[in-house]
Amino acid sequence: MGMDGRNWETFLLPYEQTVEELKVKFKTMRSELKKREEYAPIEFVTGRVKRITSILEKAERLDVPLDNLEEGIEDIAGIRIMCQFVEDIRRVAEYIRARKDLTVLYEKDYITNYKESGYRSFHMIIRYPVQTALEQKIVLAEIQIRTLAMNFWATIEHSLNYKYRGGLPGDMRLRLQKSAQAASVLDSEMSSIREEILDAQKLFEDDANIVSTLLKTIHRLYAYHLVAEAVAYQAKFGELFQARDFEGMKQMMAEIKAIIASKHEEDPEEYEG
Numbered sequence: 001m002g003m004d005g006r007n008w009e010t011f012l013l014p015y016e017q018t019v020e021e022l023k024v025k026f027k028t029m030r031s032e033l034k035k036r037e038e039y040a041p042i043e044f045v046t047g048r049v050k051r052i053t054s055i056l057e058k059a060e061r062l063d064v065p066l067d068n069l070e071e072g073i074e075d076i077a078g079i080r081i082m083c084q085f086v087e088d089i090r091r092v093a094e095y096i097r098a099r100k101d102l103t104v105l106y107e108k109d110y111i112t113n114y115k116e117s118g119y120r121s122f123h124m125i126i127r128y129p130v131q132t133a134l135e136q137k138i139v140l141a142e143i144q145i146r147t148l149a150m151n152f153w154a155t156i157e158h159s160l161n162y163k164y165r166g167g168l169p170g171d172m173r174l175r176l177q178k179s180a181q182a183a184s185v186l187d188s189e190m191s192s193i194r195e196e197i198l199d200a201q202k203l204f205e206d207d208a209n210i211v212s213t214l215l216k217t218i219h220r221l222y223a224y225h226l227v228a229e230a231v232a233y234q235a236k237f238g239e240l241f242q243a244r245d246f247e248g249m250k251q252m253m254a255e256i257k258a259i260i261a262s263k264h265e266e267d268p269e270e271y272e273g
């Protein structure tokens with residue numbers, strides 16, 4: 001007996017539950033990663049159950065018999081994960097592959113191989129065990145992972161395609177391809193800016209480290225009874241810090257280390273420990 005005779009409402013129930021559960025899980029992943037590493041590779045998460053008309057149209061287009069919708073249509077349950085940067089997409093995919101509550105059936109990388117329309121996204125088709133009131137069912141679901149720029153483009157393109165019912169005029173298609181290119185450039189630009197921001201943060205971290213190790217090194221001079229030197233270096237440090245002269249601090253560090261090393265040579269026994 002075909003799908004037509006069955007109850008759509010109960011057919012869609014496990015998919016609705018799947019979408020709700022996956023949304024919660026990925027939103028939780030977002031907040032957890034944000035707490036752990038001060039930066040979340042996930043910007044936001046959406047999900048939807050495919051509408052009946054859209055399921056029927058797709059079944060017709062892909063020649064899927066109505067009694068095989070569960071296996072034939074892979075995106076009845078769909079989740080979408082938006083990221084700020086292209087690099088985040090790989091990370092999120094890694095986290096998904098490592099999960100124990102789902103299995104990845106296959107992946108489609110439309111970022112390396114974007115579609116002719118200009119569409120870019122990373123797709124994962126998963127098997128998800130969902131516990132209903134009566135039984136455990138394993139359903140297929142689609143996870144789309146994309147940047148904000150990819151999502152912007154795909155949203156506009158989707159609505160235009162819907163408006164023209166797939167028959168986009170040639171010039172429109174060309175302009176969409178061009179804007180997909182522009183979105184891709186935008187993603188690359190943002191990635192390189194991100195690298196620079198991370199470098200700047202690292203530099204700041206390094207400078208902060210120089211200050212603390214230099215102050216500790218100056219303090220060690222007291223252990224070698226070099227009180228006058230310690231006081232002089234402390235004063236010089238004050239000047240260097242005022243000028244934020246980190247190169248000067250590195251030189252000072254080298255000088256003090258040389259002094260300490262020569263003291264060691266004079267009398268290695270005295271200063272151990």
Ligand SMILES: Nc1nc2c(ncn2[C@@H]2O[C@H](COP(=O)(O)OP(=O)(O)OP(=O)(O)O)[C@@H](O)[C@H]2O)c(=O)[nH]1
Nearest residue numbers: 075108115117118119123144153154155157158159
């Ligand atoms: N906006 C937009 N979305 C797309 C495009 N191509 C694919 N998608 C999205 O990605 C999903 C999966 O597409 P595909 O990987 O091509 O797989 P499919 O479902 O077998 O094929 P089609 O639905 O026939 O494209 C679609 O259901 C859309 O949500 C595109 O050109 N533009």
Ligand SMILES: Nc1ncnc2c1ncn2[C@@H]1O[C@H](COP(=O)(O)OP(=O)(O)OP(=O)(O)O)[C@@H](O)[C@H]1O
Nearest residue numbers: 046047048050054058075078079080142143144158
């Ligand atoms: N995996 C997904 N997660 C969240 N939203 C999605 C997902 N896939 C599609 N959508 C959105 O659901 C709405 C309805 O899309 P629909 O499922 O009818 O078509 P589609 O997935 O774009 O195309 P197709 O029928 O070819 O699979 C659109 O706004 C679409 O952007």
